[in-house]
Amino acid sequence: NEIYLQGLGGQVPPFTTNPNELEESARGRLGPGPFWYVAGGAGAGATMRANREAFDRWRIVPRMLRDATIRHLGTTVLGTEMPAPVLLAPIGVQSIVHPDGELATARAAAELDVPMVLSTASSYSIEEVAEASGDGARWFQLYWPNDDEVCMSILDRARKSGFRVLVVTLDTWTLAWRPHDLDQAYVPFIRGVGTAIPFSDPVFRAGLERSPEEDLTSAVLRWVPMFTGTDKSWERLPFLREHWDGPIVLKGILHVDDARKAADAGVDGIVVSNHGGRQVDGAVGALDVLPEIAAAVGDRIEVLFDSGVRTGADVIKALALGARAVLLGRPYAYGLAHGGEPGVRHVVRGLLADLDLTLGLAGFRGVAELTPDALRRF
Ligand code: FNR
Structure with a gap:
């Protein structure tokens, strides 16, 4: 309504409301390095395509003559109340997209009351983002460092800064073969590396001979092995439980047996995700495995979803197939x-409005009413 009313006065939205045009529009505003870092996927892009194809195979079957004038989009996930079943996915190094980076995202998220998941690879420190986020709901995404002292320091800072839920990303213990970045030799380094997490971490810095500002190479040489390779196993999860007193969510689950292991390990939730097709090229479309995973563990832990969500209809499909909420990735980076x-704000408000309208027009009064019966598979 706001957009149409402003249109009567000759005003159009600041940029496209069309999810199919958003990426191209962002392309015109970014250099090729940052643009392809965000837009690109692993390998030949098969998994990125599979994510969209999985959504396209499901169609909503609208219902008529049901009073859906007033809709309830609100939900609670792991104790976080949210106005809609949507969170902002962790996206690292956002200052390559806009100088305000994660601070801008935090402010927009807080204003809309949408929880933000802050990445370990943020260009701004945990404390800076927390301040920008004000009263907003804050979740923290961990790339699990090999050094326990650094890990504990990061968790401690996140907790003290009001981050409630810990999202542990499991699928990125090394970066995948990403041709767009390789061809440009593009490294998404960051507004003054010294302020980024964990370069700004006091324990990490103590391990450097000099400060990272003085010696970027030594910081990078220390950072890379600390976050690559993995001696992690399911047996190491109690370490995180010991050092985090809030809910823990494992991100990057695609196999139903891993979902069961997560539930058995006592975590509180999972994100069914293939990292937006950025890691294992040729991996299954994330939505394709959501139903079996939700059926297997949905009554024991919260099942969240990301990878390929672009429209209100996509949110409806993911929820109908068993997700409790979705994480939005690239589209908000294009907004940034x-x-x-x-x-x-424009992108996230647009998605929420699209969700609200599509839900109502399909005959649903609330997200709680969504079941597989709302969909047909083709
Ligand atoms: C990501 N993603 C990501 N995930 C994570 O756990 N930590 C991170 O630091 C990042 N960084 C990151 C950077 C960029 C540029 C992108 C596009 C993605 C993955 C992200 O959280 C999410 O899983 C996907 O983006 C979801 O897929 P869509 O919505 O982008 O298709």
Whole structure:
């Protein structure tokens, strides 16, 4: 309504409301390095395509003459109340997209009351983002360092900064073969490396001979092995439980047996995700495995979903197939490219409005009513 009313006065939205045009529009605002870092996927892009194809195979079957004038989109996930079943996915190094980076995202998220998941690879420190986020709901995503002292320091800072839920990403213990970045030899390094997590971490810095500002190479040489390779196993999860007193969510689960292991290990939730097709090229479309995973563990732990969500209809499909909420990835980064905070707000508000309208027009009064019966598979 707001957009149409402003249209009567000759005003159009700041940039496209069309999810199919958003990426192209962001492309015009970013250099090729940052653009392809965000837009690209692993390998030949098969998994990125599979994510979209999985959504396209499911169609909503609208119902008529049901009073859906007033809709309830709100939900609670792991104790976090949210106005809609949508969170902002962890996206690292956002300052390559806009100088305000994660600060802009945090402000937009807080204003819309949408929880933000802050990445370990953030270009701003945990404390800076927490301050920008104000009263907003804050979840923290961990790339699990090999050094326990650094890990504990990061967790401690996140907890003290008001981050409630810990999202542990399991699928990125090394970066995949990403041709767009390789061909450009593009390294997404960051506004003054010294402020980034964990370069800004006091324990990490103590391990450097000099400060990272003085010696970027030594910081990078220390960072890479600390976050690559993995001696992690299911047996190491109690370490995180010991050092985090809030809910723990494992991100990057695709196999139903791993989902069961997560539930058996006593974590509180999982994100069914293939990292937006950025890690294992040729991996299954994330939505393709959501139903079996939700059926297997949905009554024991919270099942969240990301990878390929672009529209309100996509949110409806993921929820109908068993997700409790979805994480939005690239689209909000494209919003960030359009002028920072207002750009993120425009994209996220647009998605929520699209969700609200599509839900109502399909005959549902609330997200709680969504079941597989709302969909048909083709
Ligand atoms: C990511 N993603 C990600 N995930 C994570 O756990 N930590 C991180 O630091 C990042 N960084 C990151 C950077 C960029 C540029 C992108 C596009 C993605 C993955 C992200 O959280 C999410 O899983 C996907 O983006 C979801 O897929 P869509 O919505 O982008 O298709």
